[in-house]
Amino acid sequence: MSETGYLKILKDGVWTQNTGFVVLLGLCPLLATSNSVVNGVGMGLATTLALFISNVAISLSRNLVRPEVRIPVFIMVIACVVTAVELAIRGFLPGLYTALGIFIPLIVTNCCVLGRAESFACKHGMLKSGMDGIATGLGMTLALALLGALRESLGQGTLFSQADLLFGEWGKHLTLHLASDYRGFLLAILPPGAFIGLGCLIAVKNVFDARAQRRIKPAVAIAGPREAGA
Amino acid sequence: MKTLARSMSSAAAILIGFAAVWTGLVVMTYSSTRDIIAEAQQKALESSLNQLVPADRYDNRITDDHVEVVAPEWLGTDQPVTVYRARKNGQPVALFATPTAPDGYSGPIQLLIGVYADGTLAGVRVLAHKETPGLGDYIEEKRSPWILAFAGKSLGDPQPERWKVKKDGGAFDQLTGATITPRAVVRATRKFLEYVQTHREQLFAPAGAAG
Numbered sequence: 001m002s003e004t005g006y007l008k009i010l011k012d013g014v015w016t017q018n019t020g021f022v023v024l025l026g027l028c029p030l031l032a033t034s035n036s037v038v039n040g041v042g043m044g045l046a047t048t049l050a051l052f053i054s055n056v057a058i059s060l061s062r063n064l065v066r067p068e069v070r071i072p073v074f075i076m077v078i079a080c081v082v083t084a085v086e087l088a089i090r091g092f093l094p095g096l097y098t099a100l101g102i103f104i105p106l107i108v109t110n111c112c113v114l115g116r117a118e119s120f121a122c123k124h125g126m127l128k129s130g131m132d133g134i135a136t137g138l139g140m141t142l143a144l145a146l147l148g149a150l151r152e153s154l155g156q157g158t159l160f161s162q163a164d165l166l167f168g169e170w171g172k173h174l175t176l177h178l179a180s181d182y183r184g185f186l187l188a189i190l191p192p193g194a195f196i197g198l199g200c201l202i203a204v205k206n207v208f209d210a211r212a213q214r215r216i217k218p219a220v221a222i223a224g225p226r227e228a229g230a
Numbered sequence: 231m232k233t234l235a236r237s238m239s240s241a242a243a244i245l246i247g248f249a250a251v252w253t254g255l256v257v258m259t260y261s262s263t264r265d266i267i268a269e270a271q272q273k274a275l276e277s278s279l280n281q282l283v284p285a286d287r288y289d290n291r292i293t294d295d296h297v298e299v300v301a302p303e304w305l306g307t308d309q310p311v312t313v314y315r316a317r318k319n320g321q322p323v324a325l326f327a328t329p330t331a332p333d334g335y336s337g338p339i340q341l342l343i344g345v346y347a348d349g350t351l352a353g354v355r356v357l358a359h360k361e362t363p364g365l366g367d368y369i370e371e372k373r374s375p376w377i378l379a380f381a382g383k384s385l386g387d388p389q390p391e392r393w394k395v396k397k398d399g400g401a402f403d404q405l406t407g408a409t410i411t412p413r414a415v416v417r418a419t420r421k422f423l424e425y426v427q428t429h430r431e432q433l434f435a436p437a438g439a440a441g
Contacts, residue, residue: 064244065244065248066244069241073248076252080252083256090267091263091266091267094273098274162372186364189364
């Protein structure tokens, strides 16, 4: 039970098993829509919504689905959920729809959605699956927002530009200009910038985790030598 | 054999069942968001038109007053282009269309151009393009004020032979790094102005009469 407690699910999704930094699933939208914080967060939240609904739906129907046909059924459910999410974004956040364009329907092909359905939702109850969907989605949003912030600040010297697409009129005042008369660093905005930026972020995360590991180690050694090999 | 057939048909039944239920859910979402989406699109169109011609200059519903024209040699696309008309008290005020500059650096550039009834430009905006980020994308209004220079220009100002970028001996600036992009935009704008000049009657004809 403790293995899949809610806190563990949250921590796995957002940090330990982060789709962007650790599992490296769903890189296509991650790399394509991370050229600004707002695009990244918008894409992350759309993916979160799709993950949440598809996880809950698949968890609810997990006893009806036979193993032989589970993949087509999962794909169908995910495709329908994403189509519905796309329609909702078009209706309620048309500006964001224009900015993300083709990448919203492409959430269907984001392997992390099918991955969570296959490895988690079809084995767990509705609440835990929903939680897993939100956690995985938030992890993705975090990755997209960080990468977006890195690329936007280096590439065009701003943060939160076009925030009005997400938050309406008042978002216009959120834009931060980090330096006046910044000429821009083209590489960061172009696709290679996404790869390089993601590589750097993964490196930073690994350093961070290694530090945390080193802090834990002495405590493990005291607990008993048997743990040392693990 | 019998068990195989049974297991196959039950698997098929599961697939059919899921397909039916989920298609139904998508249909429900579609029908409940259809009007909202149409309204959002209309609002987006209206607000982009109002950037070019202020809302108090006309009194008709622009989004309802339009004609479709096909003019590949003028508008840069062989697809039908919708021309929206702004009127005040029934008199023509301005018209808008979305011609294409077919010769951008990396593909066609879709423009939104507004022209007042007297032939001066209300303004030009770029709706969609694939120009190089950081080089050719200064034609976007949010990246640079370059595109705003078109407002108030007409076929007589500058003279027709000066409807070029400065590098080609014309009157329009180009920014460092990209000449092909502004060249395409300037040319498409001039062509559209010529089209409006030569087809004025047809373009301003009341809806219905023009068919």
